[in-house]
Amino acid sequence: MNILRSFSSFLLAAGFGVLCAAPTVAQEQQTVNVILDWAWRPHHAPFAVGIQRGFFADEGIDLKVEQGRGSATAATLLGQGQFDIAHINVTNAAQAISKGVPIKSIAVYQTRSAAAFIGVKGRVQLDSVEALRPLRIGSTPGGSDGLSLSVFARANGLTVQDFNVVGMEGSGKTTALLQDQVDVVSGDSYAYDALVRAAGEKPEIMLLADFGVPLMGFGFATNETFAAEHPDIIPGFLRAAHRSYAAAVEDPEGACEILRTTYEVPGTNEACVAYFMNLVDLSQSPDDPQWGVQSAEAWDALVGALQEVGEIGADLSPADFWTNDFQPTEN
Structure with missing residues (x-):
């Protein structure tokens, strides 16, 4: 009986230890606060998929997503440190950077403007x-x-x-x-x-x-503080974002269903799919191993076009706007 009691006590203690360990694992997840370019819309379906399927959690990220009010506002709030990463129109991000907002583009997946x-x-x-x-x-x-x-x-x-x-x-x-x-x-x-x-x-x-219009579309940006303090987190975020995008493209109907039911996005599933896939047509294929990797040529063209119409100053070089330093080594 003493042996049984001792064994039972061991199991209880072990079980208690497991329960106590759970919060420690949760605390090891790094919270990453993301602001969207706008309120939840069909092109945000990859986020809904990635959160539900645990792609960000797999990278040690506790993702918190906030609806936005336009890319220009998202850039400002990101630069103020209210968010860590923004899903943003990178052309608008470039305009913000030219005005001194301390952010940089870290990935672009919509390479052609809509x-x-x-x-x-x-x-x-x-x-x-x-x-x-x-x-x-x-x-x-x-x-x-x-x-x-x-x-x-x-x-x-x-x-x-x-x-x-x-x-x-x-x-x-x-x-x-x-x-x-x-x-x-x-x-x-x-x-x-x-x-x-x-x-x-x-x-x-x-x-x-x-x-002849070389504007670019959606991608991701971060601020100088988050980049300096968490350089190891950003590649994992981009890897999870890529997985999320690929899953949404593979099953757009399912992705839209998750988005619409989780975040109460109005409209039919058919309309959501059409909206999302129209954007996909302007974007890099998720099968591309260089998904999200930015091109010097594309940025040279964008910055040059913005300088020609007086949107940004001639004293800035393309390198002031973007970096590939946080690209994951494996997608």
Whole structure:
């Protein structure tokens, strides 16, 4: 009996030890605070998948994701140290860096900008710059719309004044387009493609990247403090982000279902998938072993274009904006 009691006491003690060890394991996870470029939208589906499937936890990361209010705001908050990493439009990140915000781009996966002019098929034909010039362009002054239009005009030997731009709030552009108050709108192709199709129409899309505009899309940025204090965490984050993106591309229907049910993203699953896959078409393949690795040529082109339209100063070099130092050795 004494032996049994001793063995039982051992098991209880061992069990207690395991229970006590659990919080220690949890405490070893590094909290990483991420801010999105916007509120939860279909292109954030990889985050939903990665969190649910434990990809970030596998890297020792306790990921906390906060909805954003635009990439420009995300860059500012990241630079202030309120977040560790941002999912961000890197063109907007470059603008922030030029103004002294202490951040750097650490990965880019959307290598072609989604900036576009979008019309309704059958009403317009967007096959050339000249075809666009007489059309009424619904565009939001300033911000991404204004920048894209300026770079597009300069790249094609024109000025913004050579186009018939109708200024309007971003929230009113879709309605204006569908009600024929404007001929085309400027904006992200993947978003307006889904919106026009949801209204029962087919979109006519003119991608600015096909007409000499070297702007880039989504990627990740970090601030100087987090980079200095946690250089070992960032490669694991990027590795988990890659796994998450690959899983979402492999099963976009399932990824959208996770996103919509977990974060209450409105709309149908079909619309979510269309939105997400339109962005995938502009991005690196998840099968690419260089996924997220940044190109000096792409950054040279982006910085040069922004300098030409006066968005950033001539005293800055491309190396001030980006680094591949945190790329994982294995994806």
